Amino acid sequence: MKTYFPKEPRNNWVVVDAEGQTVGRLATQIASVLRGKHKPDFTPNQLGGDFVVVVNAEKVVFTGKKLDQKVYTRYTGYQGGLRKTTARTTLAKHPERVLEHAVWGMLPKTRLGRRMIRRLKVYPGGAHPHSAQQPKELM
Numbered sequence: 001m002k003t004y005f006p007k008e009p010r011n012n013w014v015v016v017d018a019e020g021q022t023v024g025r026l027a028t029q030i031a032s033v034l035r036g037k038h039k040p041d042f043t044p045n046q047l048g049g050d051f052v053v054v055v056n057a058e059k060v061v062f063t064g065k066k067l068d069q070k071v072y073t074r075y076t077g078y079q080g081g082l083r084k085t086t087a088r089t090t091l092a093k094h095p096e097r098v099l100e101h102a103v104w105g106m107l108p109k110t111r112l113g114r115r116m117i118r119r120l121k122v123y124p125g126g127a128h129p130h131s132a133q134q135p136k137e138l139m
Helices: 023-035 087-093 095-104 111-117
Strands: 013-017 051-055 071-075 082-086 120-122
Touching: 013 023, 023 051, 023 095, 023 111, 071 087, 082 087, 087 095, 095 111, 095 120
Parallel strands: 013 051, 051 120
Antiparallel strands: 071 082
């Protein structure tokens, strides 16, 4: 019995409007499309997902008290260089990072996962420069 591998992956472009959507629920749908789990020829060890363009990232919604209680941490590399920011300040300064961080948490942390996250394009406003690829609506 032979194993089937898709010869040439078909890379479609999908546009998602994030206005009024919950961050975690939206991130699961985006991660599934990036991995290619919505396709019948899904192969876990191959890059077969679609490109995802997210618009209106500044209008995503957190449930409960997560805007003030959720903390994003990063380390500068120096002693005492642990920097913490809340979701409210991150959403105000860099709204695209909130969705990128949530989606990256749902992808594999391998070389394949790093190639998948490069297919995610997040824009804070309603406009994007990928209209030439003729993206389809996800929802």
